[in-house]
Amino acid sequence: MxxxxxxxxxxxxxxxxxxxxxxxxxxxxxxxxxxxxxxxKVVNVYSSRHYDIDKQLFKDFESDTGIKVNLVDGKSDELIERMAREGDNTSADVFLTVGAENIAQLNEKDLIKDISSEKINENIPSEYRGKNWVGLTSRARIIVYNKEKVNPETIKTYNDLTKDEFKGKVLTRSSSSSYNNALLSSFIQLDGADKAKEWAQGIVNNFARTPEGNDRDQAKAIMAGVGDVGIMNSYYIAKMISSSDAEEAKVGKEIGVLFPENTHLNLSFGAVTKNAKNEENAVALLEYLTEEKAQKAYVDENGEFALNTKVGKSELQKSWGEFKVQNLNYETLGESKQEATLIFDQVGWK
Incomplete structure (x- = not known):
């Protein structure tokens, strides 16, 4: 015992x-x-910008500052939902995306915080930044055309693409494209839903084919004779011209480029997340991306327009001349996203 x-x-x-x-x-x-x-020292980035130049700039930032960049790629909506789901436990410090229409959703879900940075305020004009977001680049939604078949003088506005003379000749990508949704959302904001729907119906009536492919595919289809005119983002022209694909480069050089009156100019922007664990590093990254070095890289390597006014246009961008853009409220642009989607469905824009 x-x-x-x-x-x-x-x-x-x-x-x-x-x-x-x-x-x-x-x-x-x-x-x-x-x-x-x-x-x-780290900064965790959730990004829907899937470009090689971004990865290079992150490497440069790491080398220059000693702050390691951890990158999570995804689509804007998916990343926003992920941050909302993760809440306080999210690892995201910075959110980068290709469309200003996402600002409204980020604010609605209370996912981003105010940015305090004199550098950013000096680098980016006030019309391209808000209290909790900063524009990095811009891209125009342009009209492209076959120079042998279309007189550019007949196209002054986006509405001109709805004319009877372009019946069976208009090419564009599907309504699921965030670029097309942002374009229609801008019309809703500026002209109202009825006029926006009228325009969308006019485009559908003039489709050369059921929408398919990406922006570059629209340009290729025009030069292949599938249609005569199309809608695409300006920076893709630069990317096509510099492409290692000879046929794609040829299309980029030969296709006509037109900036309509009140051109739709969308922004790629960055923000510091509300639950950022590395806020100081997050601000440092955004400051870095708004400096002249990074802004010039966006222009030279990706064909985007810089927002830092100290950085000029590329020779290609200069060749397009000056153009007038829409007077948009970027912070409320996304409030029309759902209505734009509904209109696309109503008019049969697949």
């Missing part, structure tokens, strides 16, 4: 000791984790 009690006592002592040691081990691991977290 005595032996049994002694054995039990020894067992209990051992278990207690193991628990203490385990607790110490856990505390040590937590301490190490905290030490690593405070010692390593």
């Amino acid at each position: 005595l032996k049994r009690k002694k054995l039990l006592a020894l067992t209990l002592t051992a278990l207690v000791s193991m628990g203490v040691l385990a607790g110490c081990g856990q505390k040590n691991q937590e301490a190490k984790a905290e030490e690593t977290g405070s010692g390593e």
Whole structure:
């Protein structure tokens, strides 16, 4: 009996000791984790900008600042939903996306916070930034055409594409394209839903084919004789011209480019997330991306328009001449996204 009690006592002592040691081990691991977290400079980026130049700029930022960039790629809507779902536990410090129509959704879900930075205020004009977001680049939604078949003088506005003379000749991508949704949303904001629907119906009536492919595919189809005119983003022209694909480069060089009156100019922007764990590093990255070096890289390598006024246009962009853009409220543009989707469905824009 005595032996049994002694054995039990020894067992209990051992278990207690193991628990203490385990607790110490856990505390040590937590301490190490905290030490690593405070010692390593990082910034976590959720981005829908899927461009090589972005990855290069992140590498340059790491080299210049010692702050490591951890990148998560995805579509804008998916990343926004992910941040909302993750809440306080999100790892995202910075959100980057290709369309200003996402600002409204980010604000509605309370996912981004105010940015305090004199550098950003100096680098980017006030019309291209808000209290909790900053524009990085812009891109125009342009009209492209076959120079041998279309007189550009007959096209002054987006509405001109709805004329009877272009019946069976208009090419564009599907209504699921965020670029087309933003374009129609801009018409809703500026002209009202009825006029926006009238325009969309006119485009559908003039389709050369059921919408398919990306922006570049519309240009290729025009030069292949499928249609005569199309709608695409300006920066794709630059990317096509510099393409390693000879046929694609040829299309980029030969297709006509037209900036209509009140051209739709959308923004690619960045924001600091509400639950950023590395806020200082997040602001540093956004400052870096608005500086002249990065802004020039966006122009030279991706064909986008810089928003930093110290950075000029490329030779190709200069060749397009000056153009007047829509007077948009970028912060409320996204409020028309659902209505734009409904209109696309109503008019049969697949």
